[in-house]
Amino acid sequence: MTGKSVSLTVNGHAVTATVEPRTHLADFLREQLLLTGTHLGCEHGVCGACTVEIDGEIARSCITFAVTCDGARIRTIEGFDDDPVMDRLRRAFTEEHGLQCGYCTPGMLIAARDIVTRLPTADPRRIRVELSGNLCRCTGYQ
């Protein structure tokens, strides 16, 4: 396989790397950049564990090819360490026992942050609908 060069921004840092056309973004982040907070649950775009932000919108990194991210701004869970909204969400997840094994949690948090910033007045039903792209096997989503 021949690699292609891509330049992108990951968690605020400029990155230039050679990636194979078939490598998906999650593998690129995990294997090449060692950002292992992005988790893989299904690798076919259903479970949402691999959710990241691409150019400010949430996306599944397992069905996004890394080569298509040339010039993109990527934000992974590691990039939200100092984010005030994420800080409140982290506290809420702990207080409400919204995580158990922690495996779906990074994707859940990134999706949740998107929901609370985009739909600040969403009712519980709407939040469940919006979160339905993220599967959790431990908590029952409550």
Added chain:
Amino acid sequence: MTETGVGARLPRKEDDRYLRGRGQYVADIKLPGMKDVAFLRSPIAHGRIRAIRIPGKWRDSVFTAEDLEGVKPIRAVCALPGFKPSEQPPLASGKVRQVGELLAMCVAETRAEAEDIAAEVEVDFEELPAVVDMLAARAADAPLVHEEWGDNVFLETLIDADLDPVKERAPIRVTREIRTARQCMMPIEGRGVVAAWDTRREQLVVHSAAQMPHITRTGLAECLGLDHGQIRVVSPDVGGGFGYKGILLPEEVCLSWLARHLDHPVRWIEDRREHLTASANCREHHYLITAYAEADGTLLAIDAEATVDSGAYSIYPFTACLEAAQIGSILPGPYDFPVYRCRTWSVASNKSPIMPYRGVARTGVCFAMELILDAVAREAGVEPYEVRLKNLVPPEAMPFDNITNKHFDSGDYPESLRRAVQAIGLAAVRERQARGEPDGRLIGVGFAIYCEQAAHGTSVYSGWGIPMVPGHEQATARITPDGGLELRVGVQSHGQGMETTLAQVANQILGIDPGKVKLVHGDTEYTPYSTGTWGSRCMVMAGGAVAAACRELAGRVARIGAHLLQVPAEEVTVGGGKVQGDSGSVGIDEVAKAWYLRPQDLPEDVDPGGLEITAGYKPKRDTGTFSYASHAVIVAVDSELGAVEILDYAVVEDGGTLVNPMIVEGQIRGGAAQGIGTALYEEMPFDGAGQPLASTLADYLIPGPTELPDFRIQHMETPSPYTEFGVKGIGEGGAIAPPAAIANAVNDALRPLGAEVAESPITPQRLLAAIAAARGSAGDGAP
């Protein structure tokens, strides 16, 4: 209760790393020189292997059964009479017996390249007819999964009784054929192995997403012919297990062998397709069950035949018969009745081996028993809860030895059911049903109650005679030089929050701040041997062991502290992180400093064991704790589309003393969510050739946020008389009752149509088929 001890809703210590993406799961481990492994798996369910052709250029990268010289097959034998053992070769040899069975392992720099190699390996098969249906598997002319057996039955068991007198006089006799589908456990993280040979220590280091690492090590030692000391199994952060990660996988044996024979570490991470189609199968029960009762619903007898599709191989360590043989012993549930007969079969088929999944046999058992009780109630013309109240073991009979000699330790089963009836508002539902729904849907209410044996010990498991029998559970407690505490346990926490709850136990006794308590778990090198995390046992067993170790430690701390205070040891107490005397106190950190850094300050007769204790624990009786719960649910059924919506869900549970109610509620909700998956969505279907038909999460449906209700939970806390603090195991319970409660609610809704479902999951197809069947039979004039 203190703010941080037993009973406190303490936020979890482990959360922060998970919330920042800093958990370390097996797929996150990178070792220098590590290469990836992809397995070539059988595309057929049953066949003889004629040849495996490896292209010349890949000869050094591909390994087959021929290469694994000296590696023994996985053999999990049960001592129950008549059990036929199977041998599961790590890589298939001679024959394949399921789709997904391992044929060859391919090693490359990346998984993608390893898969490319696997795609170039060719296999010639002589395909054989597959055994797919567990009832057909027992037919005389069925193909044989293991030819040498002569049939397809791992084990048959019988609990016999004379039913003739009951048959003659019972006013009520109802029979149902009941099934639960084959499922997958589906933790969001699958299995995975990173194996390396440590040349300095001459030791195999196996990182595995495993919930029973010590048992994994014992299994590996047997298969590989290595000493235990030559193997270290490390379970890092594990992304949910639910039983699947307790099993020794052929992949673990293969990677271990590979790491020993290559000069670099190797990694295999299960992908979701492998998980669904090759490994993580569970449940799949069939029942033919008859209840005999008095006219008022009082049970006279239960007569059942149960079959479990155990799949192709007996799994290590639980074996192929645990599920079915357990059915025989636990089918009576929380009820007291005089006559019981149950015959069970553990049947081999050309499918993945069946593995114990949260609740193990209980989910199927509860489904069968609770459905038949509702059938009795309909026959008797009384409310289903009334029939249950007539038959439940009453609180005044506790502790109670039931018809299969299960020793129910404590509790008030009828009260939990009465509270559930109250919580769900039964009377209001009946009124609502009478009014009818504006949208034409049918409303139904259903109940289910179970009791769950947990933390069962030696006396229970020695009878099964499987490779693993739990004995004393041990924990090491060690005070650090700065007055912190290190706990070492052989169980593994993968979502249960034990880094927090075991710290709460230690805090209850020593008063050391949970923030200063560090739990070491999931590493055979550093923890006492344990059968691990299974059977809702950890809080009872590891909690008891931590308490025992901390109590002993408190004695030693007291003696040193008393010396520092210059008072007699009898005059001090330990608690709140300090040693308290009449006129003053000294912190545990000062005691620690004396032991580790200023031994000149110690008393002459100080215990040379110091501030480190390994203590063992067993409950006063090792027959298990019995937590229980009543589940109540309201559903709306669309009789045109076959859709079921859950409108309300209430749980009244008794887990004895709760160490951390927040975590217990999380376990109940999470378990109930899985139970709703079992009830309505989850199914691993196979075609007639044994091909698994759900290979993605678009085919295998687990509940998402919109499928689940807000669970309402009430606690009753009847302490177990036999365990430390009165704790009972509750980890699996949530998953047991939902299929039964929901099916009963659906059948309640379908009553006006005369239809009944008796198979899970209750998909729209099954629901509509039941309605169509009722209409058909109504046309015939049948009941």
